[in-house]
Amino acid sequence: MDKNTVLEVKNLKTYFHIEDNIIKAVDDVSFYVLKGETLGIVGESGCGKSVSCMSIVKLIETPPGKYEDGEILFNDRDMLKISDRELRSIRGNDISFIFQEPMTSLNPVFKVGEQLSETMILHRGMTKKEAHEESINLLNRVRIPNPERIINDYPFALSGGMRQRVMIAMALACEPKLLIADEPTTALDVTIQAQVLELMNELKNEIDTSIIFITHDLGVISEMCDRVMVMYAGKVAEVANVETIFGDPKHPYTIGLINSKPDLNTEATRLNVIPGNVPDLNNMPTGCPFHPRCTHALPICSSQYPDEIILSAGHVVSCWLYSSDINDGGSV
Amino acid sequence: MSNNLIEVTNLKKYFPIKKGVFRSTIGHVKAVDDVTFSIEKGKVLGLVGESGCGKSTLGRTILRLLPPTSGEVKFEGENIFEVDKKMMNQLRTKMQIIFQDPYSSLNPRLPIYDIIGEAMLQHKIAANKAEMREKVIEVMSKCELFPEQASRYPHQFSGGQRQRVCIARALAVNPEFIICDEAVSALDVSIQSQIINLLKDMQEDMGLTYLFISHDLSVVRFISDDVGVMYLGQIVEMGSKGKIFDNPLHPYTEALMSAAPSFDPKSRNTRKRIILEGDIPSPANPPSGCRFHTRCIYAKDVCSTDIPEYMEIEKDHFCMCHKVNGVF
Ligand SMILES: Nc1ncnc2c1ncn2[C@@H]1O[C@H](COP(=O)(O)OP(=O)(O)OP(=O)(O)O)[C@@H](O)[C@H]1O
Ligand SMILES: Nc1ncnc2c1ncn2[C@@H]1O[C@H](COP(=O)(O)OP(=O)(O)OP(=O)(O)O)[C@@H](O)[C@H]1O
Ligand code: SF4
Ligand SMILES: [Mg+2]
Ligand SMILES: [Mg+2]
Numbered sequence: 001m002d003k004n005t006v007l008e009v010k011n012l013k014t015y016f017h018i019e020d021n022i023i024k025a026v027d028d029v030s031f032y033v034l035k036g037e038t039l040g041i042v043g044e045s046g047c048g049k050s051v052s053c054m055s056i057v058k059l060i061e062t063p064p065g066k067y068e069d070g071e072i073l074f075n076d077r078d079m080l081k082i083s084d085r086e087l088r089s090i091r092g093n094d095i096s097f098i099f100q101e102p103m104t105s106l107n108p109v110f111k112v113g114e115q116l117s118e119t120m121i122l123h124r125g126m127t128k129k130e131a132h133e134e135s136i137n138l139l140n141r142v143r144i145p146n147p148e149r150i151i152n153d154y155p156f157a158l159s160g161g162m163r164q165r166v167m168i169a170m171a172l173a174c175e176p177k178l179l180i181a182d183e184p185t186t187a188l189d190v191t192i193q194a195q196v197l198e199l200m201n202e203l204k205n206e207i208d209t210s211i212i213f214i215t216h217d218l219g220v221i222s223e224m225c226d227r228v229m230v231m232y233a234g235k236v237a238e239v240a241n242v243e244t245i246f247g248d249p250k251h252p253y254t255i256g257l258i259n260s261k262p263d264l265n266t267e268a269t270r271l272n273v274i275p276g277n278v279p280d281l282n283n284m285p286t287g288c289p290f291h292p293r294c295t296h297a298l299p300i301c302s303s304q305y306p307d308e309i310i311l312s313a314g315h316v317v318s319c320w321l322y323s324s325d326i327n328d329g330g331s332v
Numbered sequence: 333m334s335n336n337l338i339e340v341t342n343l344k345k346y347f348p349i350k351k352g353v354f355r356s357t358i359g360h361v362k363a364v365d366d367v368t369f370s371i372e373k374g375k376v377l378g379l380v381g382e383s384g385c386g387k388s389t390l391g392r393t394i395l396r397l398l399p400p401t402s403g404e405v406k407f408e409g410e411n412i413f414e415v416d417k418k419m420m421n422q423l424r425t426k427m428q429i430i431f432q433d434p435y436s437s438l439n440p441r442l443p444i445y446d447i448i449g450e451a452m453l454q455h456k457i458a459a460n461k462a463e464m465r466e467k468v469i470e471v472m473s474k475c476e477l478f479p480e481q482a483s484r485y486p487h488q489f490s491g492g493q494r495q496r497v498c499i500a501r502a503l504a505v506n507p508e509f510i511i512c513d514e515a516v517s518a519l520d521v522s523i524q525s526q527i528i529n530l531l532k533d534m535q536e537d538m539g540l541t542y543l544f545i546s547h548d549l550s551v552v553r554f555i556s557d558d559v560g561v562m563y564l565g566q567i568v569e570m571g572s573k574g575k576i577f578d579n580p581l582h583p584y585t586e587a588l589m590s591a592a593p594s595f596d597p598k599s600r601n602t603r604k605r606i607i608l609e610g611d612i613p614s615p616a617n618p619p620s621g622c623r624f625h626t627r628c629i630y631a632k633d634v635c636s637t638d639i640p641e642y643m644e645i646e647k648d649h650f651c652m653c654h655k656v657n658g659v660f
Contacts, residue, residue: 045492100491101435146614160432161383186517189547190591216520260521271525
């Protein structure tokens with residue numbers, strides 16, 4: 001592993017076995033994250049973004065889940081092989097996680113302040129008093145009004161966006177090497193969102209944290225990320241730097257995704273959607289999983305999964321349209 | 333009689349703040365503080381505002397999921413705070429809510445069949461289990477979920493799939509009014525567009541009425557007829573969506589509109605943004621006068637002493653600001 005690489009995921013497969021079905025939630029996914037960079041992950045709902053990231057810190061419930069294959073290298077160690085003890089010390093210390101649904105990780109019976117303090121006592125070795133002060137400081141930084149009162153509240157008394165910000169505060173409290181943020185700002189209005197994103201960027205600059213940022217908000221992707229990975233049906237469809245993804249997307253799914261964003265400045269009467277149905281991970285089409293919905297599909301697309309094609313440095317697409325075996329580089 | 337399906341008058345919802353061993357009340361969180369508006373049948377009212385300003389509380393109080401502190405909510409002319417239990421039960425099917433947090437609003441021990449189907453049986457929308465299953469599958473497929481997922485449990489879904497389960501559950505009972513609280517926030521743009529098209533079709537075909545709470549301004553602009561802007565428990569501006577988006581009057585609305593993330597990575601350093609300075613005030617202790625005065629770039633002395641009037645500035649365009657009202 002290159003010393004500038006913080007995380008490298010190689011050929012990861014995470015499947016769920018339910019009754020007689022196999023759900024291939026993550027199917028041969030590879031990616032890396034560099035020191036101090038922000039990698040965005042986008043893709044259709046249910047395509048495997050959260051499961052990919054939860055696999056990194058082994059948070060998948062097994063069974064029914066199973067890490068079938070692959071390597072997850074962090075600090076030169078394979079996360080899939082290390083002991084539970086090592087894993088626990090990495091979680092929270094080196095890697096922190098902001099979960100998509102805050103109530104899944106906030107404990108409903110403890111006060112917000114207790115939960116925050118505990119994190120800091122555990123991971124940063126603070127005293128109770130220091131942790132208390134730092135909690136208030138952090139809640140201030142995520143723009144929670146009146147933090148002195150809020151630390152005495154239980155999670156149910158907070159609004160959706162306040163809970164999300166408590167989660168963010170907790171994740172930042174650990175000053176992690178890698179921050180995995182799964183839809184961290186869905187419940188925030190744009191003004192607070194802008195400030196919270198700013199705060200994440202500060203952290204990135206101050207302590208060189210790397211960030212994996214899962215979001216369906218393409219505006220946020222374009223503001224925050226250096227590189228973007230586009231997933232479709234458990235696989236990586238395209239990876240490129242952020243300008244390329246927006247300016248010169250190649251995968252027909254990426255193109256469809258970018259075209260379906262409603263524009264704030266126009267009056268539409270109907271929103272664009274990518275035609276066809278969401279693929280059933282349990283009953284996946286053969287070949288390229290996007291082919292039933294793809295307007296450019298070639299005969300080979302329905303029988304064989306495409307190779308990864310390197311279009312330029314850092315721009316990789318998995319699509320037959322760009323394979324030199326099929327045509328001469330083609331375009332969409 | 334007017335054509336209003338929902339009429340909210342001077343609605344207040346305060347939460348007590350308790351302290352000490354005797355849990356004595358030392359103050360109140362004024363989550364919703366004197367809100368008045370109405371929604372015409374078949375229309376969509378978008379509701380936007382800062383996180384924590386009281387949108388979800390307003391939604392829950394309107395459906396009587398929380399007891400109001402004071403005020404009135406009428407549904408089809410009926411004051412819902414005064415009807416008896418039996419009547420309320422009947423109204424409950426007509427008025428649905430899609431909760432902001434799908435995870436905690438779905439019973440983890442029930443499979444999706446029962447989560448979506450229970451109310452269908454209860455309210456005789458399906459005559460028996462077999463019909464219920466058929467109808468559950470039908471509404472699930474409208475929300476891009478698969479038949480075999482119906483026997484699974486909530487934790488076996490992705491975030492966006494759970495959100496769609498909540499949408500399916502709300503649509504299943506043929507409601508007349510739906511409060512969508514960040515109902516599509518966890519969905520990618522394509523599925524989001526599909527669901528919004530579905531909601532819009534139901535509005536047009538079946539005359540459904542929505543209160544649509546969302547932080548996503550482009551979605552609000554698309555789906556709404558009118559838009560209300562909330563700040564710290566109050567509605568500070570309301571009007572047709574064209575007016576709110578193209579001619580925002582209230583300084584808070586103006587700041588909100590300017591902060592929307594841009595879709596173009598090239599412009600990330602060049603766009604003009606009004607970043608709101610100052611601490612976010614607490615609804616337990618709202619500022620005097622205009623509640624926005626502590627962060628408003630136009631504020632003058634009068635703003636911190638006098639409460640601005642909620643005035644109709646032009647036809648059907650209301651605003652609560654001294655500057656806009658012409659006080660200065
Ligand atoms: N515990 C589980 N048991 C069975 N299937 C699961 C489980 N968790 C996730 N899945 C399935 O795995 C697939 C990938 O889920 P994942 O949560 O990674 O999606 P996602 O890309 O994060 O979607 P979203 O944008 O909706 O959050 C989904 O189809 C989901 O139904
Ligand atoms: N059960 C409760 N007990 C005490 N306070 C509460 C309770 N529920 C909400 N609040 C408070 O009421 C205020 C408004 O909360 P609400 O959930 O309505 O905000 P919101 O506008 O929906 O915000 P968001 O956009 O973040 O979801 C917040 O200050 C919150 O802390
Ligand atoms: S009343 Fe004054 S403080 Fe309030 S929004 Fe208007 S100008 Fe700003
Ligand atoms: Mg997810
Ligand atoms: Mg809310």
